[in-house]
Amino acid sequence: MSALGQTAESPILARGIHRYLTAHSSPPDDLLVDLAEETRRKLGDVSVMQIGAELGTLLTILASSIGARRAIEVGTFTGYSSVCIARGLPADGHLLCCDVSEEWTSIARGYWKRAGLDDRIELRIGPAARTIAALPVEPVHDLAFIDADKTSYQTYYDLLVPRMRAGGLILVDNALQQGNVLQDDSRNANIQAIQAFNNALASDDRVQVVLLAVSDGLTIARKL
Ligand SMILES: C[S@@+](CC[C@H](N)C(=O)[O-])C[C@H]1O[C@@H](n2cnc3c(N)ncnc32)[C@H](O)[C@@H]1O
Numbered sequence: 001m002s003a004l005g006q007t008a009e010s011p012i013l014a015r016g017i018h019r020y021l022t023a024h025s026s027p028p029d030d031l032l033v034d035l036a037e038e039t040r041r042k043l044g045d046v047s048v049m050q051i052g053a054e055l056g057t058l059l060t061i062l063a064s065s066i067g068a069r070r071a072i073e074v075g076t077f078t079g080y081s082s083v084c085i086a087r088g089l090p091a092d093g094h095l096l097c098c099d100v101s102e103e104w105t106s107i108a109r110g111y112w113k114r115a116g117l118d119d120r121i122e123l124r125i126g127p128a129a130r131t132i133a134a135l136p137v138e139p140v141h142d143l144a145f146i147d148a149d150k151t152s153y154q155t156y157y158d159l160l161v162p163r164m165r166a167g168g169l170i171l172v173d174n175a176l177q178q179g180n181v182l183q184d185d186s187r188n189a190n191i192q193a194i195q196a197f198n199n200a201l202a203s204d205d206r207v208q209v210v211l212l213a214v215s216d217g218l219t220i221a222r223k224l
Contacts, residue, residue, distance in 0.1 A: 011178040012213055021054060028053045032080065035111050039078045042107070049077050051147065051173065055215040056084035059145065059171070062220075063088025066169060068142035071095045074128045074156050075148030079108025085145060086117040095121045096135075098128035098148070128152070132159040139165045139223075147173040150190035153197045157221075161206055164223045170207070172197075176217025 010018035028036070032053070040047040051059075063071065063085050071089060076082050076099040086095045099105050105123055112118040124131045128148055144160045146153055153172065160170055175181075175198060180191045198219070201209050207221040 010215075012176050012217065025054050026057050028056060031111060031115055032056060032083065035078065035080055035083065035107075038107060039080070043078070043104070047078075051081045051084075052215045055173070055218060056080055058214060058218070059084040060088040062169060062171070063143050066142060066167070069093045070141045071143040071145070072132065072141055072160065072163075073097045074132070074144070074146045074160075075099060076108055076123065077101070077104050077147075079105070079111045081145055081147060082108060082121060083111055083115055083117060085143065086112070086121050087115070089120055091120070093120050096131075097121060097123045098131045099123070099125060100127060101125075129155050129159060132156065132163070135163060137162050139163065139168075141165065142168045144168075144170045145173070146170065150174060150177075151193040153193060154200065157197070157201070161223065166223055168223045170221040170223070172201075172219040172221065174216045175211050175219040176213065178216060181217075 036050060039050055059081055068089055070093065071085050073082050073085060073095060076097040082095060082097050089095060102125055105125070109123070112121050129152060139162065141164050144164065146156050148156070157170060164170060175194060177191050177194050180186060180188070181195050181198065183191065186192060198211065201207070201219060201221060207223055209219060209221045211217060211219045
């Protein structure tokens with residue numbers, strides 16, 4: 001999720017830097033611009049849940065750089081991140097998308113078709129923990145992206161780790177909670193959950209971890 005919009009200032013970067021880095025990264029193509037605009041037009045304020053353009057570009061770069069063939073997305077919404085991940089997969093690749101909303105993902109389905117990606121994306125509607133738990137516990141996935149309800153991040157991560165191949169990447173969005181992870185006394189359930197999750201990840205010897213100040217904070221956990 002981005003709270004930034006396409007060109008707004010970032011709550012976690014020095015003034016002007018977000019605008020500068022966006023201007024010096026590959027711009028989203030017409031399809032992604034249309035997807036962002038349709039989401040804003042139809043869903044209004046809810047559209048802040050969509051990832052930012054620079055994170056989308058990074059998802060494509062990471063998926064293609066590691067030669068990902070099998071990927072899982074937890075939290076699809078209207079499809080921006082799924083299009084970016086699927087674009088980094090080969091033609092016979094597979095992205096399993098998990099979401100609870102038929103309404104929001106119906107917009108995603110239209111863009112998967114328009115992008116020519118509908119043959120490599122499978123959507124399962126239902127609680128993501130149930131969807132992932134139903135997958136065989138085999139280390140066959142190359143990439144996972146977690147961007148759903150924050151209080152379940154630890155659950156999703158623990159279900160995903162044994163299903164990732166060695167060298168596979170689990171990417172976790174909103175790891176900085178707009179800088180609020182610095183609050184010691186937050187009573188916000190999302191912030192508390194992400195603080196606990198970040199602490200657990202930093203000492204998880206199953207993975208190598210880096211937390212990047214991209215968008216609202218992106219953690220990359222590489223399975224060892
Ligand atoms: C921040 S949005 C995802 C944004 C998306 N990655 C994008 O690029 O536009 C979070 C999504 O998680 C979904 N979600 C919330 N709770 C869920 C759950 N328990 N299982 C699966 N999906 C869930 C919501 O329906 C919503 O679409």
